[in-house]
Amino acid sequence: MIPPLIVQTAIENGINLIAITDHNASDNVTAVIKAAEHEDLTVLPGMELQTQEDVHVLCLFDTMDQLDELQTLVNINLPDIKNNIDVFGEQFIVDQSGEFVGRNEQLLITATRLSFEQTFQVVTNLGGLFIPAHVNRQVFGLITHLGFVPPDLAIDALEISRHITPEEARKEFPQINAYRLIQSGDVHFLDDFLGVNQFLIEKPTISELKRAFRDEADRKFSIQSHF
Amino acid sequence: MQLSEIIQQLDLKVLTEPQDFSEISVNSGYCSDLLSCVMTGAEPNGVWITLMAHGNIVAVAALLDLAAIIITEDAQPDPDTIEKANEKGINLLSTSVPNFTVVGQLWELGLRATQE
Numbered sequence: 001m002i003p004p005l006i007v008q009t010a011i012e013n014g015i016n017l018i019a020i021t022d023h024n025a026s027d028n029v030t031a032v033i034k035a036a037e038h039e040d041l042t043v044l045p046g047m048e049l050q051t052q053e054d055v056h057v058l059c060l061f062d063t064m065d066q067l068d069e070l071q072t073l074v075n076i077n078l079p080d081i082k083n084n085i086d087v088f089g090e091q092f093i094v095d096q097s098g099e100f101v102g103r104n105e106q107l108l109i110t111a112t113r114l115s116f117e118q119t120f121q122v123v124t125n126l127g128g129l130f131i132p133a134h135v136n137r138q139v140f141g142l143i144t145h146l147g148f149v150p151p152d153l154a155i156d157a158l159e160i161s162r163h164i165t166p167e168e169a170r171k172e173f174p175q176i177n178a179y180r181l182i183q184s185g186d187v188h189f190l191d192d193f194l195g196v197n198q199f200l201i202e203k204p205t206i207s208e209l210k211r212a213f214r215d216e217a218d219r220k221f222s223i224q225s226h227f
Numbered sequence: 228m229q230l231s232e233i234i235q236q237l238d239l240k241v242l243t244e245p246q247d248f249s250e251i252s253v254n255s256g257y258c259s260d261l262l263s264c265v266m267t268g269a270e271p272n273g274v275w276i277t278l279m280a281h282g283n284i285v286a287v288a289a290l291l292d293l294a295a296i297i298i299t300e301d302a303q304p305d306p307d308t309i310e311k312a313n314e315k316g317i318n319l320l321s322t323s324v325p326n327f328t329v330v331g332q333l334w335e336l337g338l339r340a341t342q343e
Contacts, residue, residue: 053281116281117305146283147262 002098003028003035005190010041015195017204019044019060024078024108026071027093030064034096042204048133049074050111051119056133056140058159059123062206066126073122077112116146120153129206134161134186135176136169148175156213157182162194166223180213183223196224228253228338230294233274234320237332239297242304242319243312251318253294256338258330262287269293270341276329282308289315299326 010018018041020029026047033043045067046060061067082105083091091104114122123130132142132149135158142149142158149155157180160169166181185194200220201208212219231248234241257269258276262283269275271292277284280302288296295318298304304312304319312319322329 053279115305144261144263145279146281147266147287148283150281150283 001188001190002094003032003096004098006032007036007039007041007043009190009193010195011039013193013195015193016040017042017044017199019046019058021046021048021058021060022108023048024050024074024110024112025091025104026064026067027104029067031094031096031098033064044204044206047071047074049114049119050140051116052111052113053116053145054111054140055116055142055145057116057119057123058129058131058133059119060129060131060206060209061126066128069126070122070128073114074112075106077114078106078108079110081107081110083107083109116142116150117153120155124154127206129156129209131155131157131159131182133159136160136164136173143173143175149179155179156210159184161186162192162226165225165227180221181223182221183226194226196226198222198224228336230274230318233295233333233336233338236336237297237322237329239320239322242298242309242321243317246318248318251294253338255341256330256333257340258326260326266290274333274338276326276333278302278326280304280308282311284308285312285315285317285319288312288317294318295320297322297329299324299329 020032029045036043044060045064049057049059059070088109091108093101095101120130135142138144158176159182162185170177182197185192187193199212201212212221229249230251230253234248253274255270255273257273259265260277260279265287269291272294274295275293276297278299280298284296297320299322301323
């Protein structure tokens with residue numbers, strides 16, 4: 001997916017806030033931010049980090065500096081294995097128009113040595129938003145791997161996959177009942193955009209998103225059903 | 228089978244507070260690293276073999292009344308997890324070898340998957 005098409009497709013879907021969350025990587029985030037510069041679309045820098053327990057978590061930030069700090073930590077916590085292009089495919093880095101810039105040689109598809117708790121602490125201390133991804137999924141989902149949400153962490157929201165309604169998810173997994181749920185498309189292809197998360201906030205920042213999850217000061221959050 | 232026999236034969240390191248392990252009887256074994264599977268698959272008084280060292284393992288073991296957790300490949304639970312295990316009376320045991328080897332050793336000792 002090249003940056004201008006991501007931006008264009010998001011806008012066509014009526015979306016005005018997205019986050020770029022590549023797997024353990026952030027090489028392409030700046031390109032998308034630049035591609036959206038003159039558009040009515042905010043792009044938050046992020047990452048889908050795979051913890052030591054094979055749980056995928058979304059780490060969202062306001063600035064590239066915050067994300068770069070997380071990336072530095074991720075890099076030293078990935079195993080020293082090169083990507084095998086034949087098996088796992090290319091890991092291209094592109095510029096804002098989608099032109100080839102280089103390849104990320106590190107194997108990204110695997111787990112970091114960062115635990116779920118460590119990741120939560122690091123992301124929170126950096127001022128980011130920590131959202132366990134597709135928690136209902138059998139593979140790389142929090143519920144399968146860890147059974148339930150570790151109770152001692154102030155987690156703002158959990159993400160459910162596109163294949164289930166929030167009501168079904170809560171019924172099937174009562175252990176997520178105490179948490180706000182977001183729903184995203186896990187967009188790997190342009191057809192995957194969902195755009196069902198609705199925030200009533202002052203500006204598209206991490207602190208405003210957090211306030212919306214907590215229903216603070218007239219901020220609101222809801223999921224509009226796509227079924 | 229006594230837990231003391233398992234600890235001795237497999238040369239396991241005891242991470243939680245030591246106690247009289249000959250008093251603890253182990254009836255079955257279960258091996259998985261997915262906690263949701265363990266919650267539905269392991270049996271009371273069983274021993275659970277896993278390389279998952281996350282704190283949630285203690286709650287799962289307490290829920291199922293397991294005799295012990297054998298944590299493999301030197302995966303290290305954090306101090307909070309060990310403390311929680313002591314509070315709940317869950318025995319955490321550690322080894323450097325992988326799940327496969329531990330399961331093989333337990334099988335040779337005569338332990339089986341389900342309580343007979």
